[in-house]
Amino acid sequence: MIAMRRRSVPVGEIVFRALCLGAVVVPLVALVALLVAVIAEGVGRLDADFVMRFPSRIASAAGILPALAGSIALVLLTMLIAVPVAVGSALYLEEYGNRGRFAGVIEVNITNLAGVPSVIYGLLGLEIFVRFLALRQSLIAGALTLSLLVMPVIITASRESIRTVPNALREAALGMGATRWSMVRGVVLPMAAPGMITGSILALSRAFGESAPLIIVGAATFITFLPNGVMSSYSTLPIQIFNWVSRPHEAFQTNAAAGIVVLLAAVLCLNAVAVLVRHRLQRRRN
Amino acid sequence: MESEQEQEAGALGMASGSVLRGLPTGADGTSIEALGLNAYYGQKQVLREVSMKIRGGCVTAVIGPSGCGKSTFIRCLNRMHELGAGARVTGRVALDGQDIYAPTVDPALLRRRVGMVFQEPNPFPTMNIRDNVLSGLAMTGRLAAGQADEIVERSLRAAALWEEVRDKLKEPGLGLSGGQQQRLCIARALAVEPDVLLMDEPCSALDPIATARIEELIHTLAGKFTIVIVTHNMQQAARVSHDTAFFLGGALVELAPTNRLFTSPRDSRTEDYITGKFG
Numbered sequence: 289m290i291a292m293r294r295r296s297v298p299v300g301e302i303v304f305r306a307l308c309l310g311a312v313v314v315p316l317v318a319l320v321a322l323l324v325a326v327i328a329e330g331v332g333r334l335d336a337d338f339v340m341r342f343p344s345r346i347a348s349a350a351g352i353l354p355a356l357a358g359s360i361a362l363v364l365l366t367m368l369i370a371v372p373v374a375v376g377s378a379l380y381l382e383e384y385g386n387r388g389r390f391a392g393v394i395e396v397n398i399t400n401l402a403g404v405p406s407v408i409y410g411l412l413g414l415e416i417f418v419r420f421l422a423l424r425q426s427l428i429a430g431a432l433t434l435s436l437l438v439m440p441v442i443i444t445a446s447r448e449s450i451r452t453v454p455n456a457l458r459e460a461a462l463g464m465g466a467t468r469w470s471m472v473r474g475v476v477l478p479m480a481a482p483g484m485i486t487g488s489i490l491a492l493s494r495a496f497g498e499s500a501p502l503i504i505v506g507a508a509t510f511i512t513f514l515p516n517g518v519m520s521s522y523s524t525l526p527i528q529i530f531n532w533v534s535r536p537h538e539a540f541q542t543n544a545a546a547g548i549v550v551l552l553a554a555v556l557c558l559n560a561v562a563v564l565v566r567h568r569l570q571r572r573r574n
Numbered sequence: 575m576e577s578e579q580e581q582e583a584g585a586l587g588m589a590s591g592s593v594l595r596g597l598p599t600g601a602d603g604t605s606i607e608a609l610g611l612n613a614y615y616g617q618k619q620v621l622r623e624v625s626m627k628i629r630g631g632c633v634t635a636v637i638g639p640s641g642c643g644k645s646t647f648i649r650c651l652n653r654m655h656e657l658g659a660g661a662r663v664t665g666r667v668a669l670d671g672q673d674i675y676a677p678t679v680d681p682a683l684l685r686r687r688v689g690m691v692f693q694e695p696n697p698f699p700t701m702n703i704r705d706n707v708l709s710g711l712a713m714t715g716r717l718a719a720g721q722a723d724e725i726v727e728r729s730l731r732a733a734a735l736w737e738e739v740r741d742k743l744k745e746p747g748l749g750l751s752g753g754q755q756q757r758l759c760i761a762r763a764l765a766v767e768p769d770v771l772l773m774d775e776p777c778s779a780l781d782p783i784a785t786a787r788i789e790e791l792i793h794t795l796a797g798k799f800t801i802v803i804v805t806h807n808m809q810q811a812a813r814v815s816h817d818t819a820f821f822l823g824g825a826l827v828e829l830a831p832t833n834r835l836f837t838s839p840r841d842s843r844t845e846d847y848i849t850g851k852f853g
Contacts, residue, residue: 464710
């Protein structure tokens with residue numbers, strides 16, 4: 289007779305399951321603890337005034353308005369520069385470039401660039417944009433630097449997305465007399481767009497929270513006006529937070545915590561938009 | 575071979591054989607002639623010195639075992655073969671006497687005249703039924719405002735799909751059944767108003783009922799277009815074509831009126847293949 293009785297679960301299985309569970313729970317607990325601590329400290333400081341005021345030497349009177357405005361302006365500018373260039377190069381590499389040795393070299397380079405620490409991009413930006421192109425400590429110099437940072441990520445995400453478009457559809461378009469560009473515009477781009485958009489938003493939300501390269505290219509830590517053009521000096525939320533955290537006075541620590549809450553909320557919003565966009569475009573496709 | 579084709583052409587129109595009853599021919603259709611056609615993938619030669627004449631307005635079936643080069647052959651007729659990595663073509667293909675591999679020919683413009691239907695139905699997933707039909711015109715910048723509705727109806731009627739989809743033109747093309755999708759792809763190809771229609775095993779992904787509908791459709795299209803259909807199904811070739819070409823190992827073995835090829839093949843390899851000794 290074949291034994292149908294359920295055997296006891298082997299010990300190895302139990303241990304492995306426990307390890308996996310631990311791998312999920314430990315970082316989650318750490319993250320939640322961090323969030324709770326920051327929110328508990330900062331939420332009391334958070335009100336309309338905090339968001340609408342300019343920085344001040346007096347902690348209780350200081351606000352994040354120029355930093356928030358600077359962050360938004362910087363990310364919008366970065367988006368305008370990085371997304372078209374990155375999507376363009378992804379399309380070139382996937383749809384036009386031939387698969388020679390040269391393409392392999394570029395491939396490896398882009399993948400490596402995505403892993404370069406952001407400080408390095410800051411140094412590059414300092415040399416090229418701030419000094420050589422004499423853009424100084426301007427919004428555009430910061431945006432160009434952040435563009436360098438996010439482009440490899442957007443290119444990689446876009447290429448993945450373009451590769452999911454079946455070749456049969458390209459042939460169908462070309463077979464009706466479409467040129468390569470009209471085929472790309474009519475068939476490849478609409479299908480690859482959701483992946484490109486999500487990739488871009490996630491990369492930009494990383495840029496939103498970036499501080500290291502901006503410190504190097506000269507974002508201001510104390511600024512009393514809103515950015516008024518691409519050559520304007522600027523501050524950003526992470527820079528403002530960094531500045532407050534480094535002050536000895538306790539009240540500034542509270543300001544920093546409140547700033548972090550705003551930053552987190554903004555990044556979460558961006559990520560939520562990415563999820564929504566992807567969801568909507570995919571539903572439309574089915 | 576050419577004169578023989580012409581001799582029997584008259585007989586075909588009068589339905590000499592049962593399989594060809596009612597299959598019309600179009601006297602003024604676009605003819606295609608391949609001369610010493612070779613095709614390569616990298617170092618591998620997939621077509622060897624193929625020379626054959628495809629009669630205008632007729633249906634020509636291309637048969638042969640897997641890997642015999644039959645798909646490659648029709649992909650050389652609209653210059654789709656050269657799109658593959660490392661793919662190369664030498665020799666001559668003339669469309670109504672004009673060499674399509676001449677340096678002055680724009681492959682995109684050529685493909686407007688020589689449409690193609692693929693093995694797997696491949697409607698565009700981001701488009702609804704209507705937009706799928708119009709996609710070729712839209713992508714070649716020739717979609718005149720105000721004509722769209724008429725073109726959609728005419729193309730879908732020509733592809734025998736209109737009655738089934740007239741009330742759901744705004745629904746996605748992928749929502750249709752496999753057979754309907756393939757007819758949508760045929761409608762899409764017809765909307766561009768080609769002279770020649772290449773069909774690369776258009777029924778191989780379809781069930782027998784859907785296959786029968788496509789074959790019926792080929793009957794109604796015969797005479798209006800020059801059709802070249804690749805098929806691995808010899809019965810299908812017998813049902814839908816005027817002429818049949820048998821390929822083996824990248825070379826053309828025999829081209830003859832379909833009736834003749836299946837009843838009295840001249841080459842022993844053709845006979846072995848159609849009697850099922852290999853393949």
